[in-house]
Amino acid sequence: MTNFLEGLHTVISWYNNYVGGYLILILLVPTGIYFAFKFRFLHVRMFWHSFAILSGKYSKKDDSGDVNHFKALTTALSATVGTGNIVGVALAIYWGGPGAIFWMWVTGFFGMMLKMVECTLGLKYRKFNADGTVSGGPMYYMEYGLKDKLGKHAKTLAIIFAGAAVLCSMGTGNMAQSNSMTDILNSSYSIPNWISGLVITSLVLLIVVGGLRRIAEVTSRLVPFMAVIYFAATVLVILVNIENLIPAFKMIFADAFDFRSATGGFVGSTFIMTLTMGVRRGLFSNEAGQGSAAMAHAAAKTPYPMREGLVASLEPFIDTLFICTLTAITIIMTGAWQADAQGVSMTVLAFETGLSGINLGYLAPHIIAMGLLLFAFSTIISWSYYGTRAAQYLFGDKAIKPYYYVYGLFVFFGAVWGIDLVWSFVDMVITFMTIPNLIAILLLTPVMKKEIDNYFGMKHYKS
Helix, strand or coil, X not given: CHHHHHHHHHHHHHHHHHHHHHHHHHHHHHHHHHHHHHCCCHXXXXXXXHXXXXXXXXXXXXXXXXXXXXXXXXXXXXXHCCHHHHHXXXXXXXXXXXXXXXXXXXXXXXXXXXXXXXXXXXXXXXXXXXXXXXECCHHHHHHCCCHHHHCCHHHHHHHHHHHHHHHHHHHHHHHHHHHHHHHHHHHHHCXXXXXXXXXXXXXXXXXXXXXXXXXXXXXXXXXXXXXXXXXXXXXXXXXXXXXHHHHHHHHHXXXXXXXXXXXXXXXXXXXXXXXXXXXXXXXXXXXXXXCCHHHHHCCECXXXXXXXXXXXXXXXXXHHHHHHHHHXXXXXXXXXXXXXXXXXXXXXXXXXXXXXXXXXXXXXXXXXXXXXXXXXXXXXXXXXXXXXXXXXXXXXXXXXXXXXXXXXXXXXXXXXXXXXHHHHHHHHHHHXXXXXXXXXXXXXXXXXXXXXXHHHCCXXXXX
């Protein structure tokens, strides 16, 4: 079994290093830049209007859909605010240096525009099921929105995406999360991985079988709570070490454009690694361009697709530009990134070092453990919804229950597999979703432009 896993890791790593990684670099950020200029940085100009929509200012009780704007956002956020914010940031710095955070910011900023586009289209092409629930997402705007452009190939593209979404639900939203949860429980409390895996799997199955409404109820409470706790802890570390704040930011900007060669490498290898890791971990963090969030936002109660797209644009801002930055600054300003630590261990070390000045370093493992457990658990239950929508699209309603059991099995797999294999698998399956989705939204640019013109040209813009 060990030889098989090592061979699998070698194959996946080769794909990530020489195929998938470069495809993401070529397509992801450039597509975000294209939409930002095409629509005149709408995500920035309408930033406060997005918050007004989120507050419920324009909501009506009889609007069709499953959940309100806030619950749609927290469901999507709970899928993105997870291990990427604690472990993913640390891994980006471990492999790419402090400069990787700059490229994570770039990915997040232009990711706001990508989220707006894909979630607007997701709601526009959604469909209502026989039981009154909503199904939506990239597979629907691929099949119906691209029918005139691609003919029968539109359905083929949708099937490829949905299949990739099922795989990605097992990796991005599942294995990476359970792996990090069991890692922190083992390192902090010496709980064997297999025991943690069984407990987490059981709790996940108890919640996800209730569908989106139960998931939304849980995440709408977990997300704000966990964000406040983690924010308070990181701000405390920053305040205690405030003299290192400006040097930390300087290091990020200086390292982002470091063209010196890595040890034993060629000129530019440091820059390429920094850029690649920043974009990869940025994509894992906010999922902009991946198309996953469009499935949650498609269920929002609103007759106007553009309105939900604006709400969705806030996700990368909250997730990457805010929460990930707090983690990154904590790691860099405390010097933890220079220690022999990787993943969650690096983040724990940062908090231990940062809080030692006020004799609270002993709290670090507990703070990270609580934050990571809440972040990761909410991500697992939210991604189960994405997986069911994709499985339903491929095989119909009969596939939903079997999917839950397979999903639970992968929670356990993630808990007991090694960190390198899990994260390599995550990076691979993300590309399987993202590349078809980016192609689709580029082809649907005229549809998006029409939605923007219609929304801001009518009275309901402010009604």
